[in-house]
Amino acid sequence: KIADYLTAETGVTVVFESAIVPKWKESKISFKNVFISRRVHGDVDSLLKERRQKARNGGADRPDKVKRRTAMTAGDGMAWEGTHYEEVEEVAPPMSDEARGEDLAEDDTVNTNYTMFDLQVDSIDVTLSLQRWFEGKGLIEDAVVRGVRGIVDRRNVFWDPNKPYDPKAARREPRHGDFELESLEIEDFLVTVYQPNDFRPFNFSIFSAHIPKLRKQWLFYDLLSADSITGQVDGCLFSLHKPQNISRTVEKDRETIHSKWKTMSRLRVDGVNFDHIQNQSELTGPISWILSGKFDVVADIKFPRDLDDEAEINTIIIEV
Numbered sequence: 001k002i003a004d005y006l007t008a009e010t011g012v013t014v015v016f017e018s019a020i021v022p023k024w025k026e027s028k029i030s031f032k033n034v035f036i037s038r039r040v041h042g043d044v045d046s047l048l049k050e051r052r053q054k055a056r057n058g059g060a061d062r063p064d065k066v067k068r069r070t071a072m073t074a075g076d077g078m079a080w081e082g083t084h085y086e087e088v089e090e091v092a093p094p095m096s097d098e099a100r101g102e103d104l105a106e107d108d109t110v111n112t113n114y115t116m117f118d119l120q121v122d123s124i125d126v127t128l129s130l131q132r133w134f135e136g137k138g139l140i141e142d143a144v145v146r147g148v149r150g151i152v153d154r155r156n157v158f159w160d161p162n163k164p165y166d167p168k169a170a171r172r173e174p175r176h177g178d179f180e181l182e183s184l185e186i187e188d189f190l191v192t193v194y195q196p197n198d199f200r201p202f203n204f205s206i207f208s209a210h211i212p213k214l215r216k217q218w219l220f221y222d223l224l225s226a227d228s229i230t231g232q233v234d235g236c237l238f239s240l241h242k243p244q245n246i247s248r249t250v251e252k253d254r255e256t257i258h259s260k261w262k263t264m265s266r267l268r269v270d271g272v273n274f275d276h277i278q279n280q281s282e283l284t285g286p287i288s289w290i291l292s293g294k295f296d297v298v299a300d301i302k303f304p305r306d307l308d309d310e311a312e313i314n315t316i317i318i319e320v
Helices: 001-010 044-056 130-134 219-224 249-254 275-279 312-320
Strands: 013-023 027-037 064-071 082-091 116-126 140-153 185-193 202-211 228-233 237-241 261-273 292-303
Touching: 001 013, 082 202, 116 185, 261 275
Parallel strands: 140 185
Antiparallel strands: 013 027, 027 116, 064 082, 116 140, 185 202, 202 228, 228 237, 237 261, 261 292
């Protein structure tokens, strides 16, 4: 019943083998071997049949291997100057054309322009709350997700050049029952990403993540304001964390009420291959001049204070 509820509420097919109730007095349930899927042809019966077929074949599909060359250079006179090594990385096989709805590509009545995925999760521990469900915030209060493997297939995604992207118009409309998690923790997350324009597949992983709040209406905003996320993108380390200050702690920064900013996050990505930028942009201008290389990203993201944040009356009067 819970799997049917999650499937109906999220629009994503959810199947799990077993559910354990370790602490029923605390409303906790642990789901084992969860399969989460979003595809054009993705009914439960076909997914179960596909999983049984893989089990008979001895496990998941055989992974492919992608070579990634990394140049190693040093100063003049060094013995290893100009040397390189070939790094072979395993990637999961792509989703089948049938699952992606290639047979419906010419059918204007069926929308296939969205990200599809198949994820296998070792365990999901959730805390249920009927009170939050009555308030329209979803049945799940918090969750801990461990051991995620799978693919994220975005090859069907396309943009209409005659319709410029309008963030305000594309903003999701809130609905009663949208989930609002009070806490989300992720451990051991690794998926293979397939991008549009025949871009090479690459892996994206999260070693650990602690997200104090995750709302369906403000999903990307809450991800950026996470306490910490560490992982790898295409073999390059990245982190999202709260920057530290030598004179005060992060907790003291949060308690500072005289600032108009509530908090700040720092995003770092080290040594990403330049073809990621070239694939997501038009091959004109300076970007098209670069044949190969790597780039680093350091971004400080400031978040304004919410209107419902607690503040002293003097601060409110000064602002007025």
